[in-house]
Amino acid sequence: MVNKVLLIEDDIKISDLVKDSLLDEGYVVDQAFDGEEGYFKILENQPDLIILDIMIPKMNGFKVCAKVREHGVMSPILMLTAKSGEYDVEEGLDTGANDYLRKPFSMIELLARVRKLLKKDIAPTNTLEFQDLKIDLAARKATHNKLEIELTRQEFDLLSYLLENSGNVLTKKELLEEIWDILQPTEEDVNKVEVYIGYLRKKLKPFNLDVCINTVRGFGYRWN
Numbered sequence: 001m002v003n004k005v006l007l008i009e010d011d012i013k014i015s016d017l018v019k020d021s022l023l024d025e026g027y028v029v030d031q032a033f034d035g036e037e038g039y040f041k042i043l044e045n046q047p048d049l050i051i052l053d054i055m056i057p058k059m060n061g062f063k064v065c066a067k068v069r070e071h072g073v074m075s076p077i078l079m080l081t082a083k084s085g086e087y088d089v090e091e092g093l094d095t096g097a098n099d100y101l102r103k104p105f106s107m108i109e110l111l112a113r114v115r116k117l118l119k120k121d122i123a124p125t126n127t128l129e130f131q132d133l134k135i136d137l138a139a140r141k142a143t144h145n146k147l148e149i150e151l152t153r154q155e156f157d158l159l160s161y162l163l164e165n166s167g168n169v170l171t172k173k174e175l176l177e178e179i180w181d182i183l184q185p186t187e188e189d190v191n192k193v194e195v196y197i198g199y200l201r202k203k204l205k206p207f208n209l210d211v212c213i214n215t216v217r218g219f220g221y222r223w224n
Contacts, residue, residue, distance in 0.1 A: 003118055004028045006047035008038035008064065009080065010056045014103075018051065021107045022114070035059025042068045046075065049118055051110075052097070053080040069096035076117040080105075108219050109171045116165075116174075128163045130223075133209060135160055144207040154179055155200050162213065162223040171220040197221060 005027045009015040015031055022029045030045065032038035036058040042050060050068075054061035065077055079100040099113055128135040132145045140156055142149040151159065157179045162170065172193040176182040179196075182189050201210040214222045 002026065002028050003048040004030070004045065005049045005051060005114070006030050006032065006038065006041055006045065007051045008032045008035070008056060008061070009051070009053045010034060011053075017107070018110065021111060025111060025114075027114075035061065035064045039064050039067060042073055042075070043071060046073065048075060049114060050075055050077045051080065051114075052077055055082060065096050078110075078113055078117060106171075106219065108169050108216075109174065112165070112168055112170060112174055115168060128160060130163055130166070130209075130212070133163075133207070135163060144209070149203060149207070151203060152199075154196055155203060158196055158200055159204075162221065166223045169216045169219050169222045175220065 005022055007015055007018055007022070007029060009018065009031075010033050012033070015033070019029045019031060030041060030047065032041050034057045038050075038052065038056070039059060041047075042064075052061045052064060056064075059067075061079055065079070068075075068077075076098040077096065079097040080103060081100055082103040098117055101110060101113055126136065126138045128137065133142070134144075135142045135156075137160060140153075142151055142156060142159060158175065161175070161178055172190050173185060175193050176185045176189055180189070180192070197213060197215075201213055204210045204212070212223050214224060216222055
């Protein structure tokens with residue numbers, strides 16, 4: 001089933017760039033350029049995902065989000081913000097947004113967030129497998145040919161998330177949010193991701209799996 005995305009962004013250049021990237025990934029994309037237009041399109045078309053800028057004319061993103069949630073619309077909402085403070089992020093999440101992305105952003109990061117939010121349609125699983133590697137999510141146990149790989153909590157979560165998103169580029173910021181619940185990373189936090197990727201590669205090297213963690217320079221990491 002093809003997912004329908006509604007993009008509510010008043011900057012036509014940004015909107016068209018995002019639309020083209022989403023179309024290239026196979027999504028059906030509709031656009032709105034102000035809050036009122038976006039609000040009515042949400043109620044009328046019930047998109048599978050909404051990408052919603054906060055600073056838009058006629059009705060800002062906070063109001064759009066709150067009003068559609070009042071109408072029972074449960075489609076995931078990814079908010080876009082150019083603000084630098086954390087209060088707009090909190091307000092967005094409080095009004096019902098599922099995730100947020102600060103401008104300027106890379107298309108790779110935006111597409112990763114979109115894929116993550118749309119994973120709600122995929123049936124959950126308790127195991128992940130790659131060749132002879134098996135991860136039991138319920139038991140929090142990783143094995144290779146039935147031999148357990150000793151991992152810390154963060155290493156296990158990092159490995160699991162990489163496998164869940166196999167083939168996709170995951171940014172350091174996304175990994176910090178997902179594994180460490182850090183929403184506003186410092187330079188030290190960013191370095192933490194590199195350190196733990198190093199730890200994980202070392203643990204996987206005896207099984208010749210360390211080469212599966214690829215560094216995508218300037219963006220993050222990908223398992224393949």
